[in-house]
Amino acid sequence: MIMKRLLSAALASCIAVWAAPAAAIPEIPEPMVFDMVRGLGASAGELEINALATSPFSGQDRVVEWAPEIEYAVADGLALEFELPFENRRLTELKLGVQGTLGTMDGGRMIHGLQYLGIYDRHDKSTSHALLYLLGRRHSERWSTMSMIGVGDVRVGQSEKVAGLLINHTTFYNLNEKQIAALELNFKSGPDGGLLAMPQFHTALAKKVSLQLGTGLDKQRGARARPVGGLRLIREF
Numbered sequence: 001m002i003m004k005r006l007l008s009a010a011l012a013s014c015i016a017v018w019a020a021p022a023a024a025i026p027e028i029p030e031p032m033v034f035d036m037v038r039g040l041g042a043s044a045g046e047l048e049i050n051a052l053a054t055s056p057f058s059g060q061d062r063v064v065e066w067a068p069e070i071e072y073a074v075a076d077g078l079a080l081e082f083e084l085p086f087e088n089r090r091l092t093e094l095k096l097g098v099q100g101t102l103g104t105m106d107g108g109r110m111i112h113g114l115q116y117l118g119i120y121d122r123h124d125k126s127t128s129h130a131l132l133y134l135l136g137r138r139h140s141e142r143w144s145t146m147s148m149i150g151v152g153d154v155r156v157g158q159s160e161k162v163a164g165l166l167i168n169h170t171t172f173y174n175l176n177e178k179q180i181a182a183l184e185l186n187f188k189s190g191p192d193g194g195l196l197a198m199p200q201f202h203t204a205l206a207k208k209v210s211l212q213l214g215t216g217l218d219k220q221r222g223a224r225a226r227p228v229g230g231l232r233l234i235r236e237f
Contacts, residue, residue: 024104024108025040026104026109026110026136026138027144028111028137028138028144028145028146028172029144029146029170029172029182029202030146031146031168031170031182031184032052032182032198032200032202032214032232033052033168033184033186033196033198033230034148034186035052035069035232036099036146037071037079037081037097037098037099038072038079038081038099040101040111040134041076041101041104041111042073042076042077042101043076044073044076046071046072046079046237047070047071047072047073047236047237048070048234048235048236048237049068049069049070049071049234049235049237050068050069050232050234050235051066051069051232052066052067052069052232053065053230053231054066054229054230055229055230056227056228057226057228057229058226063087064088065085065086065087066085066086067084067086067095068083068084069081069082069083069095070082071097076101077101077113078098078099078101079098079099080096080097080099081095081096081098081099082095082096082097083097092121092123093120093122094122095117095119095120096117096118097115097117097118098115098116099113099114099116099134100114102114109138109139110135110137110138111135111136112133112134112135112136113133113134114131114132114134115130115131115132115134115148115150116129116131117130126155127155128152128155129154129155130150130151130152131150131151132149132150132151132166132168133149133150134146134147135147142174143172143174144172144174145170145171146169146170147167147168147169147170148166148167148168148169149165150165150166151163151164151166152164152166163190164190164192164193165187165188165189165190166188167185167187168184168185168186169184169185170182170184171183178204179201179203179204180201180202180203181199181200181201182200182201182202183200184196184197184198184199184200184214184216185197186198191221192220192221193220194219194220194221194223195218196217197216197217198214198215198216198228198230199215199216200212200214200216200230201213201214208235208236208237209233209234210233210234211231211232211233211234212231212232213231214229214231215227215228215229215230216229
């Protein structure tokens, strides 16, 4: 019950406090695996279509997980996302995201916000929720970080102990104006949780078209670590 109230209050804040601050917005890239709903501080009217695909390189249960999605900033600092996750050819979930910018700090070098995700599982006909706090910082001309922390797998009527902790941290290094090297670490607690470490490379392909590529290690609870690869193709409008 407490978790339910926390989700409701935080989501209300995310929608109500959407106005981007007057201070300059720090330019911070977005992680490849744990995608954001546009960047924090997005301007009204920004539109993005992208698709992420990931797959392990080993194991008998190799599955290509991929998901096309559309993101749109409905107001300054407030963006919506609709995503369709697949496993091979099977549509597994329907996902809706809302992300709000709360403001900047540290003289405009830091920016923070909230992200809510609602996920409908088509297999067991259940709905789960996730809520994360986002904090980004531009450390220098080349270095920046984006950190996310929150709870996932929150379901109505479940014990609060079932909800899992979500942590994602990515360090970015701008190689030049069009290319970025990064290391993304993603942790999820709980029986189906694990740790993913994904070094990645971001590059511009054309005007408003970019590609993110990565290979790393995925260690799920109760299983051996195995190599995994992924890519995300992005088109902005």
